[in-house]
Amino acid sequence: MSTRVPLSDGFINGEVSFWYRSSGVPAPRQRLDGPLSADVVIVGAGYTGLWTAYYLKKSAPGLRVVVLEQEFAGFGASGRNGGWLTGDLAGSHELYARSHGTEAAIALQREMFASVDEVIAVCAKEGIDADVVKGGVLTVARNTAQASRLRAHVDEARAWGFGPGDLQLLSAAESQERLRVAGTVQGSWSPHCARIQPAKLALGLAEAVRALGVEIYEGTPVLSIEPKRAVTPYGVVSGDFIIRATEGFTSRLQGLRRQWLPMNSSMIVTEPLPDSFWETVGWQGAELLGDMAHYYMYAQRTADGRIAFGGRGRPYLYGSRVDARGHTHDWTVEALWQLLVDFFPAASSSKVAHAWSGVLGVPRDWCSTVHVDRDTGLGWAGGYTGHGVTTTNLAGRTLRDLVLGEQTALTALPWVGRKVRAWEPEPLRWLGVHSMYRLYRTADARERSMRRTSVLARFADLITGH
Numbered sequence: 001m002s003t004r005v006p007l008s009d010g011f012i013n014g015e016v017s018f019w020y021r022s023s024g025v026p027a028p029r030q031r032l033d034g035p036l037s038a039d040v041v042i043v044g045a046g047y048t049g050l051w052t053a054y055y056l057k058k059s060a061p062g063l064r065v066v067v068l069e070q071e072f073a074g075f076g077a078s079g080r081n082g083g084w085l086t087g088d089l090a091g092s093h094e095l096y097a098r099s100h101g102t103e104a105a106i107a108l109q110r111e112m113f114a115s116v117d118e119v120i121a122v123c124a125k126e127g128i129d130a131d132v133v134k135g136g137v138l139t140v141a142r143n144t145a146q147a148s149r150l151r152a153h154v155d156e157a158r159a160w161g162f163g164p165g166d167l168q169l170l171s172a173a174e175s176q177e178r179l180r181v182a183g184t185v186q187g188s189w190s191p192h193c194a195r196i197q198p199a200k201l202a203l204g205l206a207e208a209v210r211a212l213g214v215e216i217y218e219g220t221p222v223l224s225i226e227p228k229r230a231v232t233p234y235g236v237v238s239g240d241f242i243i244r245a246t247e248g249f250t251s252r253l254q255g256l257r258r259q260w261l262p263m264n265s266s267m268i269v270t271e272p273l274p275d276s277f278w279e280t281v282g283w284q285g286a287e288l289l290g291d292m293a294h295y296y297m298y299a300q301r302t303a304d305g306r307i308a309f310g311g312r313g314r315p316y317l318y319g320s321r322v323d324a325r326g327h328t329h330d331w332t333v334e335a336l337w338q339l340l341v342d343f344f345p346a347a348s349s350s351k352v353a354h355a356w357s358g359v360l361g362v363p364r365d366w367c368s369t370v371h372v373d374r375d376t377g378l379g380w381a382g383g384y385t386g387h388g389v390t391t392t393n394l395a396g397r398t399l400r401d402l403v404l405g406e407q408t409a410l411t412a413l414p415w416v417g418r419k420v421r422a423w424e425p426e427p428l429r430w431l432g433v434h435s436m437y438r439l440y441r442t443a444d445a446r447e448r449s450m451r452r453t454s455v456l457a458r459f460a461d462l463i464t465g466h
């Protein structure tokens with residue numbers, strides 16, 4: 001590791017994520033031990049799988065619901081993310097509107113806002129202590145090109161009918177009043193976001209689901225998903241419905257290699273910062289923090305007074321490979337640290353306590369999908385492109401309605417049953433993604449002295465359909 005990154009004595013790289021430091025990384029619990037049959041079989045015990053199991057059992061307690069998980073509940077992105085319980089929708093409103101019209105796309109966005117409160121309400125009801133604080137989200141622009149994009153984003157929200165109660169433009173001074181990020185020239189604030197501790201949510205949800213009578217078999221990889229069957233090394237599990245909830249790991253399943261691109265995201269966390277630091281920067285409301293760079297960052301102030309700071313890192317591994325336990329390349333740790341200190345020079349006396357990475361699922365058009373085919377019994381939800389903490393809850397409730405065969409406001413939303421083309425074969429996939437991020441990095445550097453978005457970034461958007 002470069003000497004330019006100060007590391008704590010107990011620094012950990014990987015080991016799933018920092019969020020398991022206090023509880024310890026769980027060992028897989030009960031493994032499948034022979035064939036069985038159920039009404040609904042869910043593959044993957046991240047938020048998607050767990051929310052689906054939760055709402056199914058709540059609505060139809062008599063159903064036998066089985067979850068099959070290759071490692072342990074919360075092993076994937078659900079136990080590693082930045083803890084933004086955000087009302088932001090993955091992908092563009094236009095694409096959702098294209099199939100179902102403007103009103104339907106607005107309804108989807110409103111459901112996303114409501115889902116933030118739904119997650120908070122379930123946490124309260126089930127006694128899940130996930131350090132939840134609904135403090136909103138602050139987005140900062142740190143040069144004039146970023147500021148012009150931020151204003152365009154707010155204008156676009158207005159055109160879709162979202163008012164200042166949903167998203168406010170802030171002057172540099174107003175933004176700094178909330179949180180003093182070096183170099184802020186403009187900001188925006190939205191109330192539709194809450195801070196969570198991701199692993200606590202995953203573990204708490206798994207407990208709530210088990211208490212409802214759902215069987216979660218851990219250490220049980222699914223080798224293939226077929227109509228009415230999930231095949232594991234320990235037996236075949238049959239069911240009327242087989243729901244795939246494998247997000248960034250989907251490319252490893254037979255026949256699904258090019259479905260959703262496994263995109264990496266990486267994080268570092270500092271040691272607990274002293275009161276003097278928080279007096280210097282503000283950040284008293286547990287707001288989530290993001291920026292308008294193309295190679296964007298995301299951060300939270302943790303419940304124990306650290307900064308957890310994330311960004312793209314090495315975006316994609318050739319052949320849709322995924323890392324196993326979150327080990328993060330030195331280059332990424334250094335890049336995240338440099339950016340953190342650039343945002344908060346007063347943090348330079350701190351140290352990095354932990355670094356980790358995870359994978360998220362990115363569809364070719366960057367918009368999420370939820371679907372159940374009642375003939376084959378196959379269903380899935382995902383492609384959240386880094387916006388899954390809240391969307392998985394909406395997915396779980398929608399999958400419940402689709403499995404139960406109910407036509408509801410949720411099943412009419414425009415992300416239900418979307419068909420998206422597959423990613424290109426290699427080496428085009430690797431070349432496309434790497435060119436996109438190289439162009440974004442160069443565009444970010446050039447925009448430090450430009451007034452408008454760099455043409456390189458527009459070109460990158462074009463080649464990958466972003």
Ligand SMILES: Cc1cc2nc3c(=O)[nH]c(=O)nc-3n(C[C@H](O)[C@H](O)[C@H](O)COP(=O)(O)OP(=O)(O)OC[C@H]3O[C@@H](n4cnc5c(N)ncnc54)[C@H](O)[C@@H]3O)c2cc1C
Pocket residue numbers: 043044045046047048049068069070071072073074075076077078079080081082083084085086220221222223245246247248249250253264265266267298310357358359360381382384385386387388389390391392
């Ligand atoms: C570093 C990072 C930061 C992020 N930050 C945010 C954020 O702040 N806000 C936000 O909204 N989103 C964020 N995301 C995205 C968000 O975490 C995900 O969209 C969300 O957790 C997806 O949940 P999931 O259940 O669909 O997938 P996962 O949590 O990945 O769960 C999938 C599960 O399926 C299991 N599995 C996979 N294949 C198999 C198989 N063959 N057999 C059995 N089990 C299998 C995996 O082990 C895993 O447990 C972030 C993601 C990462 C990686």
